[in-house]
Amino acid sequence: MLESHGASRILASFHDVVPNWVFAGLYFSEEYLQENPELTQKVLNGLVKSFEFIKTNEKEARAFLPKYTRVKEELCMIAALREYSPIEPMKNIEEQKQLMVDYGFIKSNSPIENMIDYRFIPEELKNIGEAQGEEKL
């Protein structure tokens, strides 16, 4: 957005530094997942149509952004969206983790798999993303 304003120039994007940099995930507490598996499932079921709508009606989807982000509409219409991949390849996750360990930001090498639970992802979402076809799990 800064670039669009003519205020900045991108020197290196996250993708330039680490291709397919994984940003963030949607999480629940373990307690909530145990007590409310059906509600969790419904959240992810609802997102199936959201992803489909963004894919097929991107302009209309972007029109919702100003209300929630407080960013001007003209910027919302051109800002780069993420590439969606509800199941990221473990290879990418592990590479990112290894960088944090190598640079000393993470002390121990605790298994990240224990922090991920894909069982609620609907079939329709399992193959979304550029990483389709890669070994994801």
Added chain:
Amino acid sequence: MFCSKTRKVMTLLVSTFFTVTVFLSEVTMASDAKSDLPTVKIVYWRSIDDLPLYVGVEKGYFKEAGINVELEYIKGESNVLAAVMRGDVDAGYISLASLIKLAEKKVPIKVVMWMGHAHKGTKCGIHVGAQSRYQTLEDIKGLRIATSGSINSKTMLTHALAKGGHTMKDIRPLWGSTPDNPMQYEAALRSGGVDAFIV
């Protein structure tokens, strides 16, 4: 007492009354059922990355799935985590870096899906002022860069420096600098207060 024609009309009226009553009753129940949907509170970051959530709410996809999703804004991953663990909200977003950090402490949360990764068109990264003399990762010695200081940004920055043949000692990072909106980033860059941001 009543003629045959009148009886027929009355029968029709009574029948219609019951039909309409039953219909209205069903409509009311359906409406109540809709408003009685269980609520799931999800934290959002006022970010473009939350677009699937906004679409789900605005297009009614969550209601179709049988839940009412309420989006709540809470700033800061640690505040969101505290709210989730207390049960004030049900779900939130977390960076992969923070998740890895929490794995060390065995914090009882689970990511159920990822919300996107960088790609060739990604504009998030190291931004320098439009007129900046810094052109490539190789020539960023002395760069004054403002960033949050999160593990995410530190890792990205350290790796970017390594790619350019530098270390953190070659630049001047200003940790904990996270303006709330693009205008503040813009003002800082234009004033020359900083040379770059990770945004």
